[in-house]
Amino acid sequence: MKLIHTADWHLGQSFHGQERHAEHRAFLDWLLVTLQARQPDALLIAGDVFDVVNPSLRAQELLYDFIVSAHAALPELTIVMIAGNHDSGSRIELPAPLMRRLRTHALGRVHWLDDGRLxxxxxxxxxxxxxxxxxxxxxxxxxLRPAEVTGGDVTDYRDGIARVHRELIAAAEARRQPGQALVAMSHAHLTGAAVSEASERPIVIGGEESIPASLFPPAIAYVALGHLHRPQQVGEPRIRYSGSPLPLDFSESHYPHQVLEVTLAEAQVEHIESLAIPRHVALTRVGPGDLEAVEATIATLEIDPELPRERWPWLEVRVELETPRPDLRARIEAAIADKPLRLLRIHSRYPNADTTDTEHTDADLDTLTPQEVFTRTWQSQYGENPPDAVMRDFASLLQQVQDTQEDEEQHDA
Structure with missing residues (x-):
């Protein structure tokens, strides 16, 4: 049988204050065409379907329109979708009874039986x-949120995760018939995997969030992972991150984006193929260099003047300055005035200063993660980055707040 593995759609992402619905729509249109051409038996969506726990109506519309269209085009296709750390598990599961009519399984949370078993x-x-x-x-x-996997005799987060894996694998082994494969889908940070620091939110607490690949024994034919945006295998070819379909930050613009087609023969992987996703909107970086050099580089940029505005490239400019330039933004905007470019941010760097990169942009709370807001506040108060121990405490507190929000949403639902 044949599977398509994808993850980390982040529908509704705000890209430094700019919406990306056109890019996500282009990806989903491409994915639908790809499904029709490749005729897989199942589509696996390994979490972070949405970018935030309370996605916009437009982001939700993108998801459900795609599911309806996929079912109409391939009535026998099974879709399995799990919640990631950016998602609300309750929200992912809310329409599950309706989606089952479309052969779509939406799993957002783990549940425990009255006798304490998974x-x-x-x-x-x-x-x-x-x-x-x-x-x-x-x-x-x-x-797997800490509040969902700890309690009773299990107080350690990693022990709770290991317990869930053990019980689920044992149940799957007992249920499968000869010749049937086991395919695990998980949204997690595996130890040793490469992280895109600029765009991936720490799952729980630094260091404590990573789990070993040994949780997936050889009996698992394929492991479809989500969370890390860079496509990669972890240790073995059968353990894969598909990566995100779009670059979610300029730091992710240099590597290709993909979905994975996995062919199973009996209970083993026979073949894995990467299917490259066309980039609907380019990410363009200029610099670093002094202002005059940056202006000269911008002048040489050749971009199709017939592109519709929704496909104009996103632009990041990095400028090295000896002293602050109040006219910096005006100079950059003048340089791109006759070009189909969308300026997202300007980084200004002072080589002789003690500080590193300073972002010269109209940043607001919508464009910053909670960790970035906390770090900037600490820096303004104490003139240095917060210690690792403080960041771990902050991450723990943030996770408690997110868990509380999840519980409230589940109660309201």
Missing amino acids: DCDHLLVPLPDHHGDVRAWCLALPF
């Missing part, structure tokens, strides 16, 4: 082929 039935999804025969089982593991 509700494995909730997390095990059969994957039939186009004849209707079950060829694999998907072990769908949404992002």
Whole structure:
């Protein structure tokens, strides 16, 4: 059977204050065409479907329009979608009864039975082929929040995660028939994987969030991972991050973006193929250099003047300055005035100063993560970066707030 693995859509992302619905729509249109051409049996979406726990109506519309269109085009396609750390697990699960009519399984949280055992039935999804025969089982593991996996005799977060994996794998082993594969889907940070520092939110607490690949024993034919935006395998070819379909920051613009097509033969992986995603909007970086050099480089940029505005490249400019320039933004805007470019941010750097990069942009709370707001506040108060121990405490507090919000949403639902 054949699977398509994707993750980290981040629908509704605000790119330094600018919406990216056109880019996400282009990706979903491409994905639909790809599904029709490749005819997979299942589509696995490994978390961070949305960028925030309370996504806009337009972001939700993108998701549900795609699911309806995919089902109409491929009625036998099974879709399995899990919540990531950016998602509200309750929101992901809310329309689950309706989506099951579209052969879509939405898993947002783990549940526990009255006797303390994991509700494995909730997390095990059969994957039939186009004849209707079950060829694999998907072990769908949404992002595991500390409050969901600790309690009673289990007080350590990592121990709680390991327990969930053990119980779910044991249940899957007991259920599968000869020749059926086990496919795990998880939204997690595996130890040793490469991180895109500028755009990936720490899952829980620095260091404590990473889990070992050994949690996925050889009995698991393929591990479809989400959370890290850079496409990569972790240790073995069967353990993969598909990566995000769009670069979510300029730091992610230099590597290709993809979905993965996985072919299973009996209970093993037969072939894995990367399917490159066309980039709908280019990310252009100019600099670093002095202002005159940056202006000269901008003048040489050649961009198709017929591009519709929604496809104009995003622009980041890095300028080295000896002294502050109050006219910096005006000079850059004048340099791009006759070019189809969208200026997102200007970084100004003072080589002889003690401080590093300073972002010269109209940053507001919508463009900064909580960690960035806290770090900037600490820097303004104490003139240095917060110590690691302080950042760990802040991350723990932030996670408690997010867990509380999740619980309130679940209660309201």
